[in-house]
Structure formats: structure tokens, C-alpha cells
Amino acid sequence: MKNKTDSQDILKDRLVELYRVMLKIRKVQIKIEEEYPKDEMKTPVHLCFGQEAIPAGVCGNLHEDDYVFSNHRGHGHYIAKGGNLNAMIAELYCKETGCSRGRGGSMHLIDLSVGLMGSSSIVSGGIPLATGAALSAWLKKDNKVSVVFFGDAASEEGVLYESMNFAMLKKLPVVFVCENNFYSVCSHISSRQANDDVSMRTKAFSLPYHQVDGADVSDVYLKSRDAINYARSGKGPFFLECKVYRWRGHAGAGDDLKLKYRKMDEWEKWIKRDPVLEFEEKLNKEKIINDDLRKSIGAALDKEIEAAFKFAKESPLPDKKEIMKYLFADKEIKNALD
Amino acid sequence: MPWTKILIEKQGMDFDEHSGQNLRKLTYPEAIREALDQAISYDERVFVMGQGVDDPSGMFGTTLDLHKKYGERVFDTPLAENALTGIAIGSAVAGMRPVYVHNRPDFLLLTMDQIVNHASKWRYMFGGRSKVPLVIRAVIGRGWGSAAQHSQSLHGLFMHVPGIKLVMPSTAYDAKGLLITSIAEDNPVIFIEHRWLFKHKGHVPEEMYSIPFGKGVVRRAGKDITVVGISCMVIEALQAAKILDEEGFDVEVIDPRTLNPLDEELIIESVKKTGRLIVADTDWKRCGVASEITAVVSEKGWRYLKAPIRRIGWPDIPTPASYVLEEAFYPGVNDIVETVKEVINEKKR
Numbered sequence: 253m254k255n256k257t258d259s260q261d262i263l264k265d266r267l268v269e270l271y272r273v274m275l276k277i278r279k280v281q282i283k284i285e286e287e288y289p290k291d292e293m294k295t296p297v298h299l300c301f302g303q304e305a306i307p308a309g310v311c312g313n314l315h316e317d318d319y320v321f322s323n324h325r326g327h328g329h330y331i332a333k334g335g336n337l338n339a340m341i342a343e344l345y346c347k348e349t350g351c352s353r354g355r356g357g358s359m360h361l362i363d364l365s366v367g368l369m370g371s372s373s374i375v376s377g378g379i380p381l382a383t384g385a386a387l388s389a390w391l392k393k394d395n396k397v398s399v400v401f402f403g404d405a406a407s408e409e410g411v412l413y414e415s416m417n418f419a420m421l422k423k424l425p426v427v428f429v430c431e432n433n434f435y436s437v438c439s440h441i442s443s444r445q446a447n448d449d450v451s452m453r454t455k456a457f458s459l460p461y462h463q464v465d466g467a468d469v470s471d472v473y474l475k476s477r478d479a480i481n482y483a484r485s486g487k488g489p490f491f492l493e494c495k496v497y498r499w500r501g502h503a504g505a506g507d508d509l510k511l512k513y514r515k516m517d518e519w520e521k522w523i524k525r526d527p528v529l530e531f532e533e534k535l536n537k538e539k540i541i542n543d544d545l546r547k548s549i550g551a552a553l554d555k556e557i558e559a560a561f562k563f564a565k566e567s568p569l570p571d572k573k574e575i576m577k578y579l580f581a582d583k584e585i586k587n588a589l590d
Numbered sequence: 591m592p593w594t595k596i597l598i599e600k601q602g603m604d605f606d607e608h609s610g611q612n613l614r615k616l617t618y619p620e621a622i623r624e625a626l627d628q629a630i631s632y633d634e635r636v637f638v639m640g641q642g643v644d645d646p647s648g649m650f651g652t653t654l655d656l657h658k659k660y661g662e663r664v665f666d667t668p669l670a671e672n673a674l675t676g677i678a679i680g681s682a683v684a685g686m687r688p689v690y691v692h693n694r695p696d697f698l699l700l701t702m703d704q705i706v707n708h709a710s711k712w713r714y715m716f717g718g719r720s721k722v723p724l725v726i727r728a729v730i731g732r733g734w735g736s737a738a739q740h741s742q743s744l745h746g747l748f749m750h751v752p753g754i755k756l757v758m759p760s761t762a763y764d765a766k767g768l769l770i771t772s773i774a775e776d777n778p779v780i781f782i783e784h785r786w787l788f789k790h791k792g793h794v795p796e797e798m799y800s801i802p803f804g805k806g807v808v809r810r811a812g813k814d815i816t817v818v819g820i821s822c823m824v825i826e827a828l829q830a831a832k833i834l835d836e837e838g839f840d841v842e843v844i845d846p847r848t849l850n851p852l853d854e855e856l857i858i859e860s861v862k863k864t865g866r867l868i869v870a871d872t873d874w875k876r877c878g879v880a881s882e883i884t885a886v887v888s889e890k891g892w893r894y895l896k897a898p899i900r901r902i903g904w905p906d907i908p909t910p911a912s913y914v915l916e917e918a919f920y921p922g923v924n925d926i927v928e929t930v931k932e933v934i935n936e937k938k939r
Contacts, residue, residue: 319684350717351716352717353719354717355716356716356717369680369720370712370716372708374703374707374708377703377708380672380674380679381676381680383680384680385680385684386680387677387681388680388684391686398684410670410672410673411670414673414674415677418668418670418674421668577718578714579714580713580753580755580776581723581777
């Protein structure tokens with residue numbers, strides 16, 4: 253395995269698609285940040301500025317019916333897996349037309365039609381769920397792969413190790429993707445972890461891993477391709493530790509430099525690395541995109557995003573009378589299953 | 591799979607009264623095993639997991655040798671209860687029907703994040719888009735000095751949480767029929783058995799049959815007082831009723847069978863007739879199932895009551911080990927007999 257991957261190993265159309273997906277995630281975040289102060293989206297938002305390359309690169313290798321489990325910072329995962337944008341934005345406005353019918357809000361996105369299985373806002377909560385979806389693939393032998401995205405703080409929770417052990421024991425097709433952005437709310441990883449080399453933990457289970465530059469979508473794409481192919485071939489689980497940086501505060505809009513908890517040398521190093529711009533420049537330089545293509549991709553996304561916000565704002569709120577709905581699937585045994 | 595074809599509710603009043611009758615009989619664990627066996631062979635989505643499900647005694651016989659018959663669909667698990675619960679949930683949302691077996695409810699405390707934060711909420715918080723057809727079985731221990739961490743039942747905790755169906759069968763017939771319903775159910779089900787019921791035998795039909803949730807049963811009809819029993823306390827209540835009958839007290843014994851949903855109507859109808867209620871539980875009294883049933887009858891059946899409702903349950907302490915202290919800890923037949931007399935002799939306030 254080469255240390256540094258090369259975008260020449262990726263087909264041209266795929267490179268353009270990776271750029272488009274990253275730009276879509278970025279533009280949706282920008283629009284959310286613009287609208288958020290109006291206080292019409294009454295739900296906490298956890299923005300993923302700076303982290304766009306990871307969902308774009310990983311999901312670029314997945315089939316539509318592969319499984320993805322997400323977390324509280326899940327907008328990028330949902331978009332990259334192909335989730336319906338109208339339904340996502342409507343959920344941010346807690347509308348009846350939202351992907352979770354306004355019952356979940358920003359932290360609970362789902363689109364089963366594209367394998368986006370749901371997102372848990374209990375840190376690490378999705379890890380065993382994704383492992384379980386991989387168990388179902390293993391039992392059914394349906395050749396699907398299950399992916400879970402989680403942050404560095406989730407690597408402090410026991411279920412990660414319980415899940416890695418079980419996944420390795422059964423050789424399940426699950427890819428653990430750690431988005432290590434160094435911060436859990438305002439706590440730096442160095443104040444939380446005795447050894448902050450997260451990927452080293454895999455060695456106890458002989459679980460294969462790659463360390464990934466989470467701001468370089470080519471690196472994410474190629475290493476996750478390796479991981480996903482490995483899992484799909486029946487060899488077992490794979491772990492990706494993607495180092496990346498969270499530009500915004502833990503929740504809400506805008507940077508939070510005034511809180512003065514960040515290590516400024518780290519900030520200065522990472523803030524220069526804009527994964528979307530870096531990749532755009534690279535594709536420009538390699539003549540894979542030109543100004544016309546860039547503009548037309550941007551304009552199409554703007555149109556789609558504008559339409560999604562319009563749809564969301566014009567959608568009805570849930571009916572108070574339906575508050576008790578959706579607790580249980582109400583199939584009666586006598587009307588039965590399938 | 592055609593779960594539609596399975597038989598619905600065949601139970602009459604024939605609770606464990608089959609001595610001398612030429613009927614097919616199984617013990618409670620044999621009935622559980624038969625339900626699992628039939629469900630696995632009937633529906634390829636069903637699988638069984640849990641610590642020791644493939645061990646030589648097969649979890650008290652409830653999973654005996656199923657791994658030999660079904661291979662990788664019946665498997666042992668690491669002692670990682672929280673993740674394994676999440677793994678079961680994950681397989682369920684991806685279309686499987688897992689049955690996760692624990693030999694004690696005490697270990698479910700390690701899984702509360704996945705049960706309460708995930709399984710119970712997964713459907714509601716996604717607006718009904720997903721579903722979690724999951725069964726969690728656990729067997730309450732009691733006696734032999736099992737002590738504080740091997741004898742809890744904890745159903746009060748689970749009844750508190752919306753989004754979980756809660757089942758506590760008291761007979762072999764119910765164990766099979768309710769387990770079939772649980773596996774066919776599209777929602778998370780916690781299925782709590784009691785070790786002290788495992789020697790009970792009863793008539794269990796060979797075919798697959800299911801018992802609907804939320805339908806309790808009158809185990810013994812009576813006119814003087816209603817005793818609602820939970821799990822093994824149904825049996826204690828029936829024994830108490832027999833003793834009291836000889837002394838001229840006519841006790842009605844009700845077995846709710848499922849606690850969520852709870853057959854409130856059956857209990858209130860009974861209280862309407864008898865005017866008196868005792869709830870006998872195998873759990874702590876405070877904020878427990880007995881408290882909940884008491885509250886329901888207070889709210890909806892107050893006008894029928896001739897005497898205050900009484901709860902019989904564990905004192906609010908951890909279970910002690912010494913058999914002398916165990917005797918003092920666990921209420922049983924005598925407590926029910928005494929409490930029935932106290933309630934019936936109480937002057938109407």
C-alpha cells in the first residue's frame with residue numbers, strides 16, 4: 253500500500269462526482285448557516301465544514317443498497333449517500349415532510365431508499381448497529397457492506413471495542429470510519445485519551461486499518477475503496493482513521509474562536525487546508541474540470557438547494573393530534589407479516 | 591414468510607390442570623425451545639444469539655442443540671451485552687428477526703443504552719420509517735443464594751420506557767404462544783421468564799400458535815377479591831386461592847401475560863365484580879408494575895373499590911443470599927393468603 257494516494261488512480265468521471273458531492277455538502281452547510289440565525293430551524297445543527305471529503309470519498313465506493321449508519325454530525329453522510337435533499341432540509345425545519353416527519357430533527361436523518369439507515373446522537377451508538385447490519389449481510393450472504401461514521405470521542409466508548417471484537421470474530425463486512433477532528437465539544441483529544449493514536453487500537457484485534465488524510469478526498473476515496481473491497485470480498489472488517497478538522501463549533505452556526513479552547517497552531521495548520529478548494533484547484537490544474545464545468549456544477553447545486561429550502565419552508569408542521577403516532581409498527585399478528 | 595397461517599389464541603381456562611389427562615405436555619423450557627425451533631425453521635430471518643446458547647445444557651434446555659440443527663443461525667456471543675444488543679438491533683433494522691438470549695435480567699443493565707436509547711426509540715424518532723423486530727429473552731433467577739446481582743427481574747424499569755413490548759408468561763402454553771407472537775412482532779420485545787416456572791408442565795400443542803399481546807386471562811374465577819399475579823406470582827396466587835377457598839373466600843386470579851400492552855380492561859372488569867384488588871409482583875414494590883396497575887385501577891376503577899388496593903412485592907433492598915433472609919425477602923402463598931384476609935376484613939372507608 254502506497255503511503256500517499258494519487259488521483260490518477262481514479263476515473264475522471266468519478267473525480268468530478270467526488271467534487272460535486274463535496275461541493276454539495278459545503279453549499280448546504282453554507283445555506284444552513286445563513287438561515288440558522290433566523291431561528292426557523294428549531295433543532296440543534298452540527299455542521300461539518302472542513303470534513304466534506306470523508307463522506308464524499310467513502311460513499312463514492314458504496315452501492316446504493318449498502319448500509320450507512322451516521323451520527324449527530326451527519327449532514328455530509330446523508331448527502332453523500334444520496335439522501336433526498338428536500339426531506340433532509342424539511343427535517344431541519346421539523347416539518348411533516350421531513351425524512352423523519354419532524355420527529356427526529358437534524359440529528360436523526362434517515363433515507364432507507366439509499367441505505368442511509370439512520371443516525372444516533374448517542375456518541376458511538378451507531379457502531380454496533382452498523383456491525384449488526386453487517387451481521388445480517390453475513391447471514392443472508394447478500395454481498396452488502398455496512399459503514400459507520402463516528403468521531404474520535406466515540407473511540408472512548410466501550411461498544412467500539414465490543415463491536416470490533418465481534419466483527420473480527422465473525423469476519424463481518426463492516427467498515428469503521430473514524431472522523432478524528434480532535435475535539436469532543438471543546439475537549440481536545442489529548443485531554444481525553446491516554447494514547448491518541450486511534451487506529452493503533454485495532455492491533456489488539458488484528459483488524460486491518462488505514463490512516464487517512466481526511467482533508468484529501470483522493471486519499472479517502474482510494475483507501476476506503478481498499479477497505480470496502482476487502483469487506484465485500486468476505487475477508488472481514490476494516491478500520492479507517494481519517495484525521496480532519498472541525499472548522500465550526502460543536503453545534504450551531506459560525507466559528508467559535510472566541511471561546512479560546514482551540515490550540516491555535518493546530519487551527520492555523522488545518523484552516524489553510526480547505527478540502528473542497530484544494531480538490532477544485534487540483535482538478536483545474538489537471539484539466540479535469542474547467543471554469544465552465546465548475547460554474548455549471550455550482551449553479552445546478554444552488555438551484556437544488558434553493559428548491560429544497562423553499563420546499564421545507566412551505567411544508568406543513570406535524571399535526572399535534574398525531575403525537576402518539578409511530579411508536580410501534582402496528583401490524584397485528586393476525587394481519588401478519590409479509 | 592406466512593406468519594398469517596399460525597394459529598391464534600387457543601387457550602381456554604385449562605391452566606396447568608392436566609394431571610390425568612391424556613394430552614401432549616411440555617415443560618416451560620421445552621415449550622420455549624419448541625417455539626424457537628419452529629420459528630427458525632419457519633422463517634429464514636429468525637436467528638438466536640446469546641452467551642451459552644450452544645452450551646451442553648442449552649440455557650436450561652431452552653436452546654438445547656438448536657445450533658446443531660441450524661448452524662450459524664444459532665450462535666454463542668462474547669460477553670459484550672451492550673454492543674451485542676446494538677448488533678441485534680442493527681440486524682433487525684436490516685431485515686432480520688433476532689432473538690437475543692440472556693440467562694439473567696441483571697445483565698440487561700449493561701444494555702440499557704442500546705435498549706432505551708436505540709431500540710425503543712428507533713421507530714418513533716425516524717417518524718415510522720424504520721422498525722426493530724427484536725426479541726430479548728432473560729430468565730429471572732431466585733434462590734440458592736443467587737443474591738443481589740443474579741436474581742433481579744427489572745420488568746418495572748422496562749415497563750417505564752415507551753416503545754418496548756413487555757411479556758412475562760407464567761405457563762408452558764403461554765411461553766410458546768407468546769414467544770411466537772414476540773418473534774413475529776415488528777417491534778422490540780422484552781420477554782422475561784422465571785426460573786421457578788421451569789419445572790412446570792402443561793398442555794402445549796405441537797403446531798405453531800400465537801397468543802395476542804394485551805390479552806390477559808382469568809386463571810381462576812372468583813367473586814370476593816381480585817389478585818393480579820405477575821409471572822411466577824400467578825402460580826403462588828392460585829395456590830393461595832385454593833387455601834382461601836377452603837376457608838370460604840372466593841378469589842379471582844388474573845394473569846396479564848403481557849405488561850406492555852397491559853389488559854387494563856380485564857383487570858378493571860374483575861375489580862368491578864369483586865370490589866377488591868391485590869397485585870402480587872416478583873419485583874420491588876416502589877415504582878414497579880404493581881404500583882402502575884394500582885395507579886391504573888385507582889384512576890379508572892375507583893368507584894368499584896370497597897377497600898384499599900394492596901401491593902405484594904419485594905422490600906426495597908437488594909436480594910440477600912442467606913436462605914433465612916431469602917425467606918423473609920420473597921413474598922409467597924402465605925403473604926397472599928394473609929393479605930387477602932386483611933383486605934376482605936377491612937371496613938369500607
